[in-house]
Amino acid sequence: RxxxxxxxxxxxxxxxxxxxxxxxxxxxxxxxxxxxxxxxxxxxxxxxxxxxxxxxxxxxTNGMESFWAALRRAYKGVYHKISAKHLGRYVGDFAGRHGIRGLDTLDMMGYLAGGMRGKRLTYRALIADNGLHSGARS
Known part of the structure; x- marks a missing residue:
């Protein structure tokens, strides 16, 4: 977790x-x-x-160390910028990817599609003030 x-x-x-x-x-x-x-x-x-x-x-602690090393690489190569406001979303996304990394492509797609069922993130919820800085310029 x-x-x-x-x-x-x-x-x-x-x-x-x-x-x-x-x-x-x-x-x-x-x-x-x-x-x-x-x-x-x-x-x-x-x-x-x-x-x-x-x-x-x-x-x-090698398992956790490898997870953090991969997350740091994802920060540089995938996300490029991670705001405090959405840090939990980025970490959750990466943890989910990390957890299914051993699946083949079709199984991975099925797992991801099943996980999205019934979930929706509206723009209003995305930009809602949660007290943390978004990193966006005002």
């Missing part, structure tokens, strides 16, 4: 993990201090990137 975080504080990041993972689940992170305390409810292990540790046995 991918979600845009309001900030990178321990309360925010740990809250996300607690809402989306079952107690006792394996949770692998980097050494960021925001994750300290996850071990109380989860089987938490961290790799220490600052000393060159990226994998330790089964512990790694």
């Amino acid at each position: 991918v979600k845009v975080a309001e900030d990178t504080t321990g309360a925010t990041l740990q809250g996300f993990v607690r809402r989306h993972a079952v107690p006792g689940a394996k949770v692998f992170t980097d050494e960021a201090t925001a994750y300290i305390g996850l071990g109380r409810d989860f089987d938490h292990a961290a790799v220490n990137h600052s000393v060159g540790e990226y994998v330790r046995g089964m512990v790694s």
